[in-house]
Amino acid sequence: MSSQQTNQSLFERAQRSIPGGVNSPVRAFRQVGGVPRFIDHAQGPYMVDAEGTRYIDYIGSWGPMIAGHAHPEVIEAVQRAATRSLSFGAPTADEIDMAEAIRDVMPAAEMLRLVSSGTEAAMSALRLARGFTGRDAIVKFEGCYHGHADSLLVKAGSGLLTFGNPSSAGVPADVAAHTLVLEYNNIAQLDELFAARGSQIACVLVEPIAGNMNFVRGSAEWHRRLRELCTQHGTLLVWDEVMTGLRVALGGAQQVYGIRPDLVVLGKVIGGGMPLAAFGGRADVMRQLSPLGAVYQAGTLSGNPVAVAAGMAQLRIVRRPGFYESLGAATRRLMQGLEQAAARHGVPLRTDCEGGMFGVYFASSLPSSYAEVARADLEAFKAFFHAMLARGVYLAPSMFEAGFVSSAHDDEVLEATLRAADAAFAELAAR
Numbered sequence: 001m002s003s004q005q006t007n008q009s010l011f012e013r014a015q016r017s018i019p020g021g022v023n024s025p026v027r028a029f030r031q032v033g034g035v036p037r038f039i040d041h042a043q044g045p046y047m048v049d050a051e052g053t054r055y056i057d058y059i060g061s062w063g064p065m066i067a068g069h070a071h072p073e074v075i076e077a078v079q080r081a082a083t084r085s086l087s088f089g090a091p092t093a094d095e096i097d098m099a100e101a102i103r104d105v106m107p108a109a110e111m112l113r114l115v116s117s118g119t120e121a122a123m124s125a126l127r128l129a130r131g132f133t134g135r136d137a138i139v140k141f142e143g144c145y146h147g148h149a150d151s152l153l154v155k156a157g158s159g160l161l162t163f164g165n166p167s168s169a170g171v172p173a174d175v176a177a178h179t180l181v182l183e184y185n186n187i188a189q190l191d192e193l194f195a196a197r198g199s200q201i202a203c204v205l206v207e208p209i210a211g212n213m214n215f216v217r218g219s220a221e222w223h224r225r226l227r228e229l230c231t232q233h234g235t236l237l238v239w240d241e242v243m244t245g246l247r248v249a250l251g252g253a254q255q256v257y258g259i260r261p262d263l264v265v266l267g268k269v270i271g272g273g274m275p276l277a278a279f280g281g282r283a284d285v286m287r288q289l290s291p292l293g294a295v296y297q298a299g300t301l302s303g304n305p306v307a308v309a310a311g312m313a314q315l316r317i318v319r320r321p322g323f324y325e326s327l328g329a330a331t332r333r334l335m336q337g338l339e340q341a342a343a344r345h346g347v348p349l350r351t352d353c354e355g356g357m358f359g360v361y362f363a364s365s366l367p368s369s370y371a372e373v374a375r376a377d378l379e380a381f382k383a384f385f386h387a388m389l390a391r392g393v394y395l396a397p398s399m400f401e402a403g404f405v406s407s408a409h410d411d412e413v414l415e416a417t418l419r420a421a422d423a424a425f426a427e428l429a430a431r
């Protein structure tokens with residue numbers, strides 16, 4: 001580390017060659033303000049920035065690092081794979097192992113195709129759903145994020161039954177026009193839409209527990225109704241489990257709700273921190289993919305051998321008995337501790353969690369939609385974020401992101417976090 005390298009100097013330099021100084025917008029700290037931390041290395045539950053400051057990490061690379069950073073078994077698998085070459089562009093036995101391992105833990109993934117990012121997986125699942133059904137319209141929910149494919153950067157149109165509008169410059173209105181956007185957890189809207197347009201809808205794409213508008217649970221009743229309507233109308237139900245897959249439980253949200261989607265989109269944990277994602281599902285649907293069927297999809301780095309090695313090594317770790325029980329207990333303990341600390345200082349705070357994924361809301365009740373998340377106290381969140389960062393705890397720099405705990409977050413780490421939170425809430429209360 002050069003002695004001149006500070007987060008500030010790196011941020012200034014980065015902004016001259018990288019738009020906004022970052023390669024993914026939320027990293028820029030725009031919502032919370034201040035200087036992003038430039039990370040030098042990470043180990044277990046800790047990340048260390050370019051100035052040598054250590055933070056307890058509750059982002060975990062936005063989900064993948066469920067066994068902690070630089071887990072020795074994952075690193076060893078990567079090193080071993082790397083010596084056999086970094087890419088072949090030809091099939092490997094390890095890819096079959098991965099497809100079989102995913103099917104074991106998530107039976108809905110009867111067949112699987114590996115890709116490199118969650119965006120690519122969601123985009124490919126959409127094309128497959130359209131190709132399989134011969135329909136163009138798709139449905140998504142406000143506040144759910146499925147990567148940045150054109151069809152998915154869409155906000156609600158002027159009315160429930162009108163098609164959507166682009167939510168990003170550069171998305172053609174004609175493309176967005178095929179996407180319908182509904183409110184999360186709203187059963188009446190589902191019923192109304194399917195009654196009017198059910199036969200036109202190729203698929204409904206949903207985060208079963210949303211992780212891109214903070215952490216918001218889909219209600220069991222809403223999920224059941226959505227499953228019924230999709231089945232009745234020949235619409236494919238696509239669960240985006242990029243965040244929740246092998247995170248809220250080994251079998252993902254499918255295990256939590258006991259619901260089987262037609263297609264599933266995966267990423268994050270399955271790659272162990274390497275660029276690996278997947279989409280899978282019903283064999284009759286997946287067989288429509290090229291080279292068997294007419295839906296084209298391909299990728300030079302798909303099933304990359306080093307990424308698969310990392311993912312398989314992490315998969316072996318999470319499949320050990322008791323992994324999710326301990327992870328869930330640690331996350332619950334953290335959430336209870338945060339609520340208690342906030343209450344001690346009179347700060348309104350609610351939390352929710354499942355497995356190793358959590359949400360913290362500066363509000364007096366749990367949100368069930370994007371609009372409710374947006375009503376939380378942003379100023380309190382910002383103050384808390386900075387008070388925690390100053391005490392060595394790195395939370396997501398946005399009120400609209402979920403948090404993640406890893407198996408490396410042991411009692412000592414949780415206690416240190418809660419001590420920091422106690423002081424942070426005291427600071428908030430004194431504002």
Ligand code: HOZ
Nearest residue numbers: 024025026027062212401
């Ligand atoms: N899509 C991620 C937030 N939900 C951010 C990814 C990143 O910045 O690394």
